[in-house]
Amino acid sequence: MATRTVKVGAKVGLHARPAALIAEAAAKLEPEVLLSVPGGEPVDASSVMMIMTLGAGHGEEVVVESEDEEALDTIATLIESDLDA
Secondary structure: OEEEEEEOOOOOOOOHHHHHHHHHHHHOOOOOEEEEOOOOOOEEOOOHHHHHHOOOOOOOEEEEEEOOHHHHHHHHHHHHOOOOO
16 A cells, blocks of 8 residues: 655644545545554545544644555645645
């Protein structure tokens, strides 16, 4: 499984709106995408609630995992974006 560590770009962290946008995108992808904070348990990126349980704030690292490089790129790019704008 491919992994990439990215920093949260949303000023509010991975809270309601950013988590919803990420989950919506992940739900449209065929391969599963998992998210975790370093040292934490992975969660399903297509679940708003599970993303919010990560508690990742602005600038904190999140590990993105997927068997598909394109899916990984899509979700990693969203996490790095300022989804509050």
